[in-house]
Amino acid sequence: MAAMKISRRSLFRGAAAMGALSLxxxxxxxxxxxxxxxAMALASDERFWAQIAKDFDISPDIINLxxxxxxxxxxxxxxxxxxxxxxxxxxxxxxxxxxxxxxxAAVLTRTxxxxxxxxxxxxxxxxxxxxxxxxxxxxxxxKPGDAVMYADLDYYSMKSAMDWTAKxxxxxxxxxxxxxxxxxDQLIEFYTEALAANPRVRLLLLTHISHRTGLMIPVKxxxxxxxxxxxxxxxxxxxxxxxxxxxxxxxxxxxxxFNLHKWIGAPIGTGAxxxxxxxxxxxxPNLASDSSEKHRLSGRIHTGTSxxxxxxxxxxxxxxxxxxxxxxxxARLRYLRxxxxxxxxxxxxxxxxxxxxxxxxxxxxxxxLRGKTSVDDNKAIAExxxxxxxxxxxxxxxVAKGAxxxxxxxxxxxxxxxxxxxMALRKITT
Ligand SMILES: Cc1ncc(COP(=O)(O)O)c(C=O)c1O
Numbered sequence: 001m002a003a004m005k006i007s008r009r010s011l012f013r014g015a016a017a018m019g020a021l022s023l024x025x026x027x028x029x030x031x032x033x034x035x036x037x038x039a040m041a042l043a044s045d046e047r048f049w050a051q052i053a054k055d056f057d058i059s060p061d062i063i064n065l066x067x068x069x070x071x072x073x074x075x076x077x078x079x080x081x082x083x084x085x086x087x088x089x090x091x092x093x094x095x096x097x098x099x100x101x102x103x104x105a106a107v108l109t110r111t112x113x114x115x116x117x118x119x120x121x122x123x124x125x126x127x128x129x130x131x132x133x134x135x136x137x138x139x140x141x142x143k144p145g146d147a148v149m150y151a152d153l154d155y156y157s158m159k160s161a162m163d164w165t166a167k168x169x170x171x172x173x174x175x176x177x178x179x180x181x182x183x184x185d186q187l188i189e190f191y192t193e194a195l196a197a198n199p200r201v202r203l204l205l206l207t208h209i210s211h212r213t214g215l216m217i218p219v220k221x222x223x224x225x226x227x228x229x230x231x232x233x234x235x236x237x238x239x240x241x242x243x244x245x246x247x248x249x250x251x252x253x254x255x256x257x258f259n260l261h262k263w264i265g266a267p268i269g270t271g272a273x274x275x276x277x278x279x280x281x282x283x284x285p286n287l288a289s290d291s292s293e294k295h296r297l298s299g300r301i302h303t304g305t306s307x308x309x310x311x312x313x314x315x316x317x318x319x320x321x322x323x324x325x326x327x328x329x330x331a332r333l334r335y336l337r338x339x340x341x342x343x344x345x346x347x348x349x350x351x352x353x354x355x356x357x358x359x360x361x362x363x364x365x366x367x368x369l370r371g372k373t374s375v376d377d378n379k380a381i382a383e384x385x386x387x388x389x390x391x392x393x394x395x396x397x398x399v400a401k402g403a404x405x406x407x408x409x410x411x412x413x414x415x416x417x418x419x420x421x422x423m424a425l426r427k428i429t430t
Contacts, residue, residue: 038327039331040331042328042331043328049412053413053414055074058072063390063391065392065413065421066408068364068406069262070261071262073265073317076319076320077266077313077316087309104311107314110314114322115248115258115274116248118277120297121248121277122274125271126271126303127238127271128237128238128258131301132234132238132257133157134273134286134300135300136164138284138286138300139203139232139255140283141202141203142171143170144170144171146172146202147172147198148174149173149174149175149194149201149203149231150175150205151175152177152212152400153178153210154206154207155211155236158236159205177401180399183355184218184359184360187217188218188225191226195231203234204231206219206234206253208235208239208251209237209238210364211238212404212406213399214337214361214364214365215353215354215361216360216361217360234257237256237257238257239259241259242329243262243364257271257274258271264318264321266310267309270313270317275297280295286301287302288302288304289302334362334363336363336409336417336418337354337362337363337364337409339418340419343422347429349370351368352367353399364406368402372402373402374403379395382405388427
């Protein structure tokens with residue numbers, strides 16, 4: 001059957017060609033040094049970032065400062081995804097059954113390298129939710145009478161998962177409220193004291209960058225302190241990888257859930273789970289995995305039929321991310337955050353919910369008007385920003401001190417976008 005003689009090269013020739021283009025002439029992104037000093041200087045170079053912005057299909061209808069839901073794919077990544085989608089659709093199970101596993105293994109190698117982990121420590125997931133559900137639900141060391149701990153800023157479904165796990169094992173739940181304002185040292189002290197005051201706690205959930213306020217907590221130091229007290233930590237790093245320049249060693253934890261469709265700009269439906277090699281047996285195998293996978297990390301996640309094309313596009317997303325430079329991206333996002341925050345710093349009525357200490361934030365920062373703490377108050381402010389100023393943000397709830405409005409710039413946003421936000425906030429508050 002001549003028609004069925006499809007070579008591996010012809011199956012993905014298109015994708016490879018696109019991949020090559022995405023690294024070369026098709027992309028506006030020039031390669032830049034990753035030196036921090038260069039990154040700082042580059043952060044304010046509007047001409048450079050305007051070139052980068054050309055790689056994104058940006059809606060002209062709104063200034064989008066709500067890039068925390070998921071990240072726009074840069075055009076070279078999107079094109080790679082389209083090529084993979086077409087190829088997977090065309091070749092169907094003939095590809096999936098005969099070739100996909102080999103390609104998926106290469107993607108896993110690349111993902112592990114990007115995260116600074118061994119291959120056997122990473123699994124590809126559909127997002128942070130799938131990774132963290134597997135970790136929290138599978139954590140196998142709790143005994144009746146133990147307790148688990150989380151804080152107000154953690155993600156709602158991870159808190160529910162912690163409640164579920166606690167109930168299943170007959171454990172109590174300790175719920176914390178992170179102080180605000182707070183400093184780097186105070187955060188470490190706060191968690192250390194909370195653990196000391198609750199010696200039955202054996203499992204702690206930490207969210208590296210809060211989706212509510214943008215607060216970035218010193219996960220490595222807190223994890224170290226927790227470990228010294230015999231407490232395991234699961235880290236929700238949904239917002240970290242790609243927003244700030246981190247690898248596994250910077251978090252120091254044994255169990256971590258990541259997203260790749262937020263700040264890496266991969267297709268929606270991609271994430272990763274990390275389990276330190278020495279800790280695999282402390283996460284129970286997935287209920288749908290067979291016994292041959294008992295001692296393998298792949299047995300901790302059971303996705304079923306995957307979005308093959310999304311996974312195959314991960315290398316293009318890493319290429320694009322690394323071509324811009326991890327440090328450059330981090331510095332630009334912090335710069336955009338600082339632009340609007342500094343421009344409104346004289347407004348007494350405005351509370352800015354991340355400290356200026358750059359160890360405590362990336363690009364995300366929320367605000368609220370003093371005294372306006374209800375969800376409705378903050379929905380109304382976000383709506384006013386859309387209606388009167390054409391600026392899209394989003395309200396966030398669940399913060400113990402009250403709701404807020406979250407501002408999340410992306411690398412395609414301009415300094416002008418942030419100045420417009422600052423001017424809008426000035427008008428709203430005066
Ligand atoms: C802090 C945090 N954790 C977990 C998640 C879940 O990520 P996903 O829905 O992509 O699985 C999100 C999503 O916004 C998040 O912000």
